[in-house]
Amino acid sequence: MSASQLILVLFSGLGVIHGLFLAVFLWTNSKANIIANRLLGILLIMLSFRIGKSVFLEFLENLDAKFIFIGLGTMMAIGPLFYLYSQAISDKSFHWINKRLLHFIPSLLAILFGFWIDESDLKTLPKLLFLLLFISYYSHYLVYLIITKVYISKQRKTGLSEGKYKLLNLLFYGLLIVWAVYVLNLFDELVPYIVGPVIYTIVAYAISFIVISKGYLQDTEHDKYKTTRVSEEQTDYLFSKVIDLVVNQKQYKDPELTLKSLSSQLNVSTQVLSMVINQKSEKNFNSFVNQYRVEEAIQLLNDTNFKNFNISAIAFESGFNSISSFNSSFKKHTNKTPQAYRQQVMK
Numbered sequence: 001m002s003a004s005q006l007i008l009v010l011f012s013g014l015g016v017i018h019g020l021f022l023a024v025f026l027w028t029n030s031k032a033n034i035i036a037n038r039l040l041g042i043l044l045i046m047l048s049f050r051i052g053k054s055v056f057l058e059f060l061e062n063l064d065a066k067f068i069f070i071g072l073g074t075m076m077a078i079g080p081l082f083y084l085y086s087q088a089i090s091d092k093s094f095h096w097i098n099k100r101l102l103h104f105i106p107s108l109l110a111i112l113f114g115f116w117i118d119e120s121d122l123k124t125l126p127k128l129l130f131l132l133l134f135i136s137y138y139s140h141y142l143v144y145l146i147i148t149k150v151y152i153s154k155q156r157k158t159g160l161s162e163g164k165y166k167l168l169n170l171l172f173y174g175l176l177i178v179w180a181v182y183v184l185n186l187f188d189e190l191v192p193y194i195v196g197p198v199i200y201t202i203v204a205y206a207i208s209f210i211v212i213s214k215g216y217l218q219d220t221e222h223d224k225y226k227t228t229r230v231s232e233e234q235t236d237y238l239f240s241k242v243i244d245l246v247v248n249q250k251q252y253k254d255p256e257l258t259l260k261s262l263s264s265q266l267n268v269s270t271q272v273l274s275m276v277i278n279q280k281s282e283k284n285f286n287s288f289v290n291q292y293r294v295e296e297a298i299q300l301l302n303d304t305n306f307k308n309f310n311i312s313a314i315a316f317e318s319g320f321n322s323i324s325s326f327n328s329s330f331k332k333h334t335n336k337t338p339q340a341y342r343q344q345v346m347k
Helices: 003-028 034-059 065-090 098-116 127-157 162-185 195-214 216-225 232-248 259-266 270-281 285-302 311-318 323-334 338-346
Strands: none
Touching: 003 034, 003 195, 034 065, 034 195, 065 098, 065 127, 065 162, 098 127, 127 162, 162 195, 232 259, 232 270, 232 285, 259 270, 270 285, 285 311, 285 323, 285 338, 311 323, 311 338, 323 338
């Protein structure tokens, strides 16, 4: 194997490894929507197997026909998994029922065919059969992508959040690019077969970077409250009470303030209170309270009456119970450490 071939193997293999690591993370992640996480995790495993098969096919001679056709069979699971994942994060009433397994019958039959076929069958079976099989594999994938795209567009019109809509669109176009590349791979004279795994690696890392940097996955975490029923009027009322206690009465200055203690004052469960704060402020409880503590600290650092107070005293006066928490929250809010901010003010 030449050096250039080795580089291509390593680069294309990165996409497979990345997909498998993400799949493990999603499967074990207890936050957000567990069903959606696991569907996406299985989808990534199917993709990784499909791409891995292509890497082996490109660089290994005489790859067993069983491995090739099993890999093609797993491709027929990708479309249904994406469709069900889209439903899981779009529909709050979505829950798993065994009837949904019917989506995977074509994939199961294709995988069983892969286990059945032998090298000798490649010569004895009619070429028309293999042509029809390849058309079935790739058109099945594409049809599910189109159905899912239509579903996503309908959900957008009925209130699907911006973050979820952009996440699903990213996945749609990523899967469409992978499909297009593999269709082109059927014409070896036009596109080298290794282009598929290479493009997949680029797409996988690009989508991951966009999803993480834009925070699209955080939007799906709100699904953990899907069993909590609180009307919009109740949500507005509770949040107004939160603002009154935390901000107007300056309870944020109390370092002992917790989600539990605040929920006790309001006579609501911690889950309901957490949901209300997340929905109205788009922050979790700690971030919500700490933003007011940081604003208090900024006022104190600008107040000449507190110029002799050290940073620790400012932190505790603002409601923080640890210096590390104060420093990290302050820097997140201002992009400066408290000490650097004070030096800037004193100039």
